[in-house]
Amino acid sequence: MGSIDRTPAMVDLSHHINSKSRARRASPLKDIIKFMSYDGMISFAGGLPHPSLFPLESAKFECLTPTAPLSGDRHQHKGQSDDVLSLVLGRGPSPGDIDLTQFLQYGSGAGNRQLIDLAKELTTEVHRPPCEFECLLHPGNTNAWAKVVGLLCEDSDFVIVEEFTYPSAQALWIPLGIKAVPFPADTEGILTSSLRKTLLDWDEKERGAKRPHVLYLVSVGSNPTGITIPTQRRREIYDICVEFDTIIVEDDPYYSLQYPSYHTPKEETFEPKTTKDFLNTLVPTFLSLDFQGRVIRLESFSKTLFPGLRLGYFVANPIFTERLLRATEVETQDSAGLSQGFVLALLNRWGVDGYLTWLQNLQCQYRTRRDWLLDAFNRSFTVLPADKSPVPRDQGLVACVESSQAGGELRPVFSFVDPGAGMFVWCKFYFGGVERFAGIESSGDSHDPEQDFADELWEAWARESVLLTPGSYYHAWQGPEKMTTRARGAEVRTAHFRFSFATPTRDQIDFGVERLAKIVSRFWQQRYRLKWSTCCS
């Protein structure tokens, strides 16, 4: 890879745009808009309703300051008045923070110009993209991804994903006949040797489709795996994408929620770093490595402000944002005006530095929650580094229980990675030696013993009032013939579950893990003798 010239240079990537997206034309109605601004022009064109006839006169928002003390277990902040600021969006000559009228009317599709400029300023500050880029507002990353699929993918394409991937992203493209090419990952994300080999050896005839040209990644605090891809692995992945002309779609809602490791001592109170110091703690994004303009970054305010905004923005090569704008005009139009107005007023008041301070404030809160969950793991299980555990071939940490039968030796229950970002801990459970699982496996009745036992375990937890997300939700979709553990080529006698630490309280986390461990003990310590339906009914 040493031969790659990393001098920033846009390369022509227009061949990635699919036929439908290429066929989109700018709305002719938009052409007239430029004439409308001429001095003295009287317009009977356009089809906008009259702004004097909108029934909303003003909006006032009470918001927290970036450094307001947050208390993770209350559902409502009770800040001192110092911690609260008022944003006023009015109409007429003294509107307040910003004039509301522009956000009540139809927009151009691209979104409010000042908000786009703020997005660009933030992008430059945080990512310093080496290539020319453009920002375009969108109504949340779900829609952003739908538009990117509409931009790049033909029906029946393959898309490159991690072995465990975000199910809603897949649910969008499965009906289009698109399938995943999943890649195994270690604690640092996709294995590049595997990625490169598959792309190199891609046989269009055998696969029935051309080599995949889109890589979809949640590269920080991945949902579900919690993995954050470190810098060196990112460079390797990027270089492979250059080599095989692949577009990287960087869906990155958790970027600012990167944490020091579990064992790093924690400050008693939140002390913000300078913006520079804060940014230095964050891993570089694919966008910041993108010297060719082949990264499409999906930014969202859902995790940093709130999801109900349905607001985010694309950062991408202008040839892509131009086509995405054409799709926006006919598929969604501008994002909701109150969302745009609120975010613009808030970011104006906070400033870019204030926003980045707020992100540190959040980071600190979610780090605490991550620690609560790992504390609870440590209380209910014996957690060992993988190399000292009974399953040393796995990396990360292994939660074990003492066997009641085999002389008290430690038996592995699940392995996990201390998540350096995001909201999830991804746990790989080991079913080997669990009597109930062995029974299912040896009965010959089960099409997929791992999945059947995982379902049984999930139900046992649910009856004890603990809910986890089954790992099967995140299996990359390779078609109906590749759904069982064996057909997928997954490791036998294992299955995954995802823990979210974002919403439960500390007490709930403690009780929840205790209850979960109780069920685990029942299965793993082999006291299990009866059919579950008998013992638990």
Added chain:
Amino acid sequence: MGSIDRTPAMVDLSHHINSKSRARRASPLKDIIKFMSYDGMISFAGGLPHPSLFPLESAKFECLTPTAPLSGDRHQHKGQSDDVLSLVLGRGPSPGDIDLTQFLQYGSGAGNRQLIDLAKELTTEVHRPPCEFECLLHPGNTNAWAKVVGLLCEDSDFVIVEEFTYPSAQALWIPLGIKAVPFPADTEGILTSSLRKTLLDWDEKERGAKRPHVLYLVSVGSNPTGITIPTQRRREIYDICVEFDTIIVEDDPYYSLQYPSYHTPKEETFEPKTTKDFLNTLVPTFLSLDFQGRVIRLESFSKTLFPGLRLGYFVANPIFTERLLRATEVETQDSAGLSQGFVLALLNRWGVDGYLTWLQNLQCQYRTRRDWLLDAFNRSFTVLPADKSPVPRDQGLVACVESSQAGGELRPVFSFVDPGAGMFVWCKFYFGGVERFAGIESSGDSHDPEQDFADELWEAWARESVLLTPGSYYHAWQGPEKMTTRARGAEVRTAHFRFSFATPTRDQIDFGVERLAKIVSRFWQQRYRLKWSTCCS
């Protein structure tokens, strides 16, 4: 048609759902949600951010009352305090009008339950649909139509539209290879004889596609034609749709903006009718005639509250709303929370009756604006009923100028229909006898003399600082080979322009029509001698 049984009965319409929409599956993540509400359940499932970490504490909206005096020429209402009410959306135990927190978090895709219930109440009150129906929120009719195309149309289908149709609706499906089957209309909308004959005679082989099964209509105050289809024509169209198993997509943003005719005397001040009397003035919708569940109605708050909300709702057969919900989950998720919260709080406070009173208030304002434009037409032109005009074959009204050459006889300039609804007047211009046009036509240099002269006219107006929307924007898309006036089979020596009366002030309307008439005189009175570029530069 007398043999049709109009007893309400849902018929099985599931065969209209296209293959991609049928392939959508409910998100497995949503299955867990029902468990989350169990008492004492501790959930590590779900991936929601923590609501205590959202920086918005409360929102307060100052709104007009339904009967607030509106002044059409001011861009800001200066109501008395009696005309303004405050909506408060707070968090915690005393939130105010409604609790804000639910609107800040992710939703289920369907939208807020109370808002959906209000939509259903409003639908029942206004339309009394004879069949079972469901409501589903959407982020504006642009997106709603995109989702309906995604529900019903296969690539390369034909869609039935009016001869002149809404361009953004077409822009969505043109890249999919979909084409329009346009139908001519009279002053009451699509000609049913023509519609029935085309569907009856449809030759799948010759057309290269199956008989179209989707009819797209803006049936009240159509954009661009201003036509409102009266009851009898609606029944005839509906019956043809039953006969040929067609789904009607009723895109109806102007439904409440129906006006008495131009010559009806106007009250000095706004006097709201009772809800019952108001509703009796409105033409029945296709939904209200729909005894089989084949109407998909697109409702929007863009014209009744404000467009920046990006909020509306589908009303349709539950088999369609269920599939539309599946698309919503993966394509857009819930509409923006601040929009939902604002509309719910406002409609709760106003009540359904208050909302319908507000619609009358708006109706009165837009009626006034319609009258301003027709007043101006009457001042600058001699407006005759078609049967007394030089072009009696057209219905509606004909604006004429006196010829300076031919003994002062009246020469037709354009015909139009007094729009009984909406925001537009659609004008058909007559180029026959206009010397400049005759020159273009006889030169043999022009591929499409009508369009070339229309472009010249548009530019001449623009240089006089008057903007109209060219009729060509609204031509139904029949493929690149059917773009000229003759290839489309349109009436020769005519072209259309659209006037919007929604936003200009009364003075602007007066001056604008005067300036426009000046240019018209130059061309129509045959004083025109020089090339336009010479005389106007």
